[in-house]
Amino acid sequence: MYGFIWRHLPGPTAARAVLALVLLLAFVALLLFVVFPWVEPRLPFNDVTIDQ
Template sequence: MYAWIWRHLPGPFAAKVLGALVLIAAAVALLLFVAFPRVEPLLPFNDVTLG
């Protein structure tokens, strides 16, 4: 998968590195601002019980 992405990024090596960093930043932003907030209410971390 990573080789496929690397082959399809345009430009020389420096442009590919920059493009890869942009893709990584976009994936992290998508997780932090979209995926994790939607999943957080379903996680049991706030169910504190003392037994």
């Protein structure tokens, strides 16, 4: 998978490394700001069943 991405990035090695880092940061930002906030209310971590 990573080899496929690396082969399809344009430019010399330094430019590929910078572009790969930018793609990684964009992916992490997508997860943090879109995916995780959408999933969080659907997770059962706040459903406690301890009675007093």
